[in-house]
Amino acid sequence: MKGRTLTVGGPRQRAVLSALLLSANQVVSFDALIEKVWNGQPPSTARTQVAICIAALRKIFRSAGWDRETIVTATPGYMLALVGHSLDSARFEQLVAGSVRLTAEKRTAEAAHALRDALALWRGPALGGVYAPFAETEAARLDEQRMLAIEQLAALRLQLGEHQAILGELQALVSACPLRDRLRYYLMLAQYRSGRRAEALTTFRDGMRHSVEEIGLELGAELQELHNAILRDDVPQPSAPAAAAAHTEKKTVAPAQLPQCDAYFVGRSREQWLMDDALLTQTTQNSSSIAHLTGSPGIGKTSLAVHWARRSAHHFPDAQLFANLRQNQPLDVLHQFLRHLGVEGPLPTDLAEAAKRYRSAVEGRQVLVVLDDASSYTQVRPLLPDNGRCRVLITGRTAFDELLQNPGLLRIRIGPLSDDESHEMLTGVLRDARAEEFPETTQRLVRLCGNTPLALRAAAARLLTKQHWRVHDLVRRLERSAHRLAELSIGEDSLRARLDRSVQELDAAAAYAYAGLSRLDHPDFCVANAADALEMDQLDAEDLIETLVDAQLLEVVGRGRRGEMRYRWQELVRLHAQATLSERTFGAHIGV
Structure with a gap:
């Protein structure tokens, strides 16, 4: 079975299997399964439907080559027997517990290694695709365990002096979870120890603004104490004994510096x-x-x-x-x-x-x-x-x-995700049924995001913060192209911010072409179209286009019917280029 992926049927089968997995090697009664699947409002055929789901799940396991009965009948219900097999959630808890023990024994590098192994077990959102209140509650519990493990790993890596190596990861985590004080504390500490005192102070100010705006409270005492220590330039560095222990442990533990996996990674x-x-x-x-x-x-x-x-x-x-x-x-x-x-x-x-x-x-x-x-x-x-x-x-x-x-x-x-992969990403982040309610509207949302992972994540984040919105409400806002990038840009490392950096890295001529080509009426164009829009010789226009292709800001489509090379904008990049053109035009108009 190792490495095999099993395809489970509809929502009811997934709910039944999840309920059994969450109580692996324990009997789950018929009544408990009915309560979990229908949340207190079962149909009259509920017992029959559960029995049908169990039969279907047994068939799936048998067809995959599982040689022993996996779901056994046990009064007053069923039990999923994992004899000879393992469950990622149980393995995760074992590794985290082992890390706690190693930390207590001052074996810091080994403790960090155990947490890396634990977090590597996460291949996506917990109980993704299971839409039931019990699954949402359990998924929230598992996600919190994961976040606690991430925070503990950050603390261990800072003890090991890895403040520079962990900076980027902590910045991404704080951007995604701005109200988790512990992550912000570790980011400020890593920034300070990396010689980025001003950035550490900015991180504190950003956190204070988020906390006051979102929950009406100032940051906690620990963060304020760290902020004051940074102002005094009085933050302790990792102790010499800790550093010595790290060097000793590194002789036996191989360096494993990879960041955590994206919990919502799909496809590819x-x-x-x-x-x-x-x-x-x-x-x-x-x-x-x-x-x-x-x-x-x-x-x-x-x-x-x-x-x-x-x-x-x-x-x-x-x-x-x-x-x-x-x-x-x-x-x-x-x-x-x-x-x-x-x-x-x-x-x-x-x-x-x-x-x-x-x-x-x-x-x-x-x-x-x-x-x-x-x-x-x-x-x-x-x-x-x-x-x-x-x-x-x-x-x-x-x-x-x-x-x-x-x-x-x-x-x-790397190109955009497929429609199915994009839909899977949206569903995984949302963890509710909104993406399934109106498939055509969800498909429209995917297209408006350009099947781009960062934009899809931002769209899902917008829906998560607006629980009263349906997918249609966000689609309606995104269809206003002038505001689409703003709607899909969340945090300091948003899609718009990344496109801004890409343009800043261009030379003046290529940046001019980037903005100027957005005047074209169609996203697909040839060199002759570009030369007309930029008012220059075709060879010069082609050189600038190829510069933008090399910068991954334009795509090569292929050759047209007349043999001419054709190029294409991705829609979100084109919208950014149009915004850049508007800013340049406005700046020229007022003499900037």
Whole structure:
């Protein structure tokens, strides 16, 4: 059964199976099952329908090759017997309990490793696709356990001195959960210890504003005390004994620096198959195999990279290293990697020397290196091992031609999700029946989000905060194209913010073309159309278009009937370009 996915039938079957799983190896009575499935309002045929569901579930297990009866009849109902099998939720609780014990024994790195293993068991929202009050209550309980484990892992990593490595992850978590004081506390601590005192103070101010606006209360005493300590420049660093313990433990525990998986990750099976083939089966003698994931902002490059890396971590027993290159310089990353790999003493301050030391440290070891949000080959080059047993996974918008010299290169352009995957993501985040009520309206919402994961997450977040809205209410607002990006931009790392950064990285001519091409009446166009809109020679226009293609802001459609190359806007990117044009036009009008 390991690795097999079973397809369970409709909502009632899923509800019955969930009720049995939540009480695995315990008898669940007929009456309890009826209460859970129909929430106190059962039909007269309820007992018969439960019996039909049980029979169907038994058939599913048998057809999958489960050689013993899984759901056994036991007065006064049924029991799901897991003899010889395991349940992720139970395994999660065991690992968390083990981490608590290891923490008490001052075995900090091992405790962190146990929590990473526990959190890696989460492949999506708890009880996703089960729409019943008992499931919602249990899902909320499991989600809270997960968040507590995430917070405890953050505390352990800060004790181990990983404040720089954890910054990006904590920023994303605080953006998603702005009212969790403990996460905000750890983010402020990590920012301060990374030399980002002003950012730590800004994080406090943002939290105070959220707390007052949302619940009418100021932040708690611990956060205020930390804020005051930062103002005084009087925040204690990790103690020397803790650091010494970390160095001792790292000799026996392989570095595992991968962030947590996106709980709502869906799809991407083809891309993962290609990555398996390139990174797990191919071998090169003199260099490491590399997979380079590119795609437009918000398309899910990092989520895919982390999901694959987590799933494949057991292939790299010596180390799994992670770095966000938008937030860290190559030399800082090398220093982090060297410390994680157990290198002690003074580290080289020269980039070339540090890179040489790093390659020596991974020599002969099976290591996975994930380099997230890379913008240039200059950033990446010092971080590439020359060891044939290592594998490298790079994400970013820009395709680096220099990587083509590596014989083990796989380059994948990540596109939008399929309609089914987009629907699954919406349903998973919402955890209620609104996405199922009016399928055509939900499909319209998916299209308005451009099947883009970040936009879909933002749409679901809007619906979560507006429990009285139906999907139609949000669709009606998004159909006003001038306001769509604003409606779908939540938090500091929103789709609009990412597109803003992409445009800021363009040179002046390409930024002009980005705004100017949004004047075209149709999202599909050819070079001749672009040259007319930009009022320039076709060859110059083509160069600018290709620059935007390389920046993942335009897509290549193919060739038209006359053999001309055709290009296409993604709708949300086009709306951003139109907003950029309006801002430029307004600025020129008032003389800015």
